[in-house]
Amino acid sequence: DAKTTQPTSMDCAEGRAANLPCNHSTISGNEYVYWYRQIHSQGPQYIIHGLKNNETNEMASLIITEDRKSSTLILPHATLRDTAVYYCIVTRSTGTASKLTFGTGTRLQVTL
Amino acid sequence: EAGVVQSPRYKIIEKKQPVAFWCNPISGHNTLYWYLQNLGQGPELLIRYENEEAVDDSQLPKDRFSAERLKGVDSTLKIQPAELGDSAVYLCASSSGTGGADTQYFGPGTRLTVL
Numbered sequence: 001d002a003k004t005t006q007p008t009s010m011d012c013a014e015g016r017a018a019n020l021p022c023n024h025s026t027i028s029g030n031e032y033v034y035w036y037r038q039i040h041s042q043g044p045q046y047i048i049h050g051l052k053n054n055e056t057n058e059m060a061s062l063i064i065t066e067d068r069k070s071s072t073l074i075l076p077h078a079t080l081r082d083t084a085v086y087y088c089i090v091t092r093s094t095g096t097a098s099k100l101t102f103g104t105g106t107r108l109q110v111t112l
Numbered sequence: 113e114a115g116v117v118q119s120p121r122y123k124i125i126e127k128k129q130p131v132a133f134w135c136n137p138i139s140g141h142n143t144l145y146w147y148l149q150n151l152g153q154g155p156e157l158l159i160r161y162e163n164e165e166a167v168d169d170s171q172l173p174k175d176r177f178s179a180e181r182l183k184g185v186d187s188t189l190k191i192q193p194a195e196l197g198d199s200a201v202y203l204c205a206s207s208s209g210t211g212g213a214d215t216q217y218f219g220p221g222t223r224l225t226v227l
Contacts (some may be wrong), residue, residue: 034215043116045216046217049213049215098214099157100155102156104154105154
């Protein structure tokens with residue numbers, strides 16, 4: 001699976017959009033981009049995933065560049081509860097399962 | 113819809129003692145995963161089940177760790193005997209196993225402290 005590169009940490013003011021970048025320059029055509037987050041003392045929480053097209057759900061938007069070598073997770077109106085470690089993972093399904101290889105993620109701190 | 117359930121949430125034991133963790137996946141999910149998360153690091157896969165079969169256990173330290181998923185639903189992860197270095201969070205996840213983008217959903221984890 002392709003490796004990802006994320007900034008170690010980011011800050012965002014409450015109410016503003018949080019834009020979390022991820023580089024995955026070695027991504028293959030059949031690999032998905034997944035985003036999870038982990039709030040302190042909780043298990044990882046699925047946020048969103050995409051293959052080629054941009055995606056949006058109730059939590060966030062995922063913007064994938066045309067060459068698929070990078071992506072951005074957007075939290076449109078960050079709140080204090082969005083403070084967490086955000087993991088960008090590139091993976092492909094092996095028929096009946098996916099393999100998630102977690103890096104160290106981006107620690108997002110949302111402040112007043 | 114209920115999420116992945118794990119118990120206990122916290123466990124403190126002395127070294128050389130046995131310990132077991134239990135996981136109940138999301139209803140209908142055929143694939144179940146156990147992960148280990150050390151402090152300050154991302155989760156690492158220990159074992160993956162498809163129904164009752166362990167299809168990827170290459171990262172499971174088999175000298176002291178064991179796992180089972182007898183009826184293809186609940187699963188138990190056991191450590192015997194526990195060592196100081198086993199102190200970590202043990203996470204369970206499940207997915208539908210239907211191919212394509214197979215999203216994994218995680219439980220809250222069991223935090224193990226070995227004294």
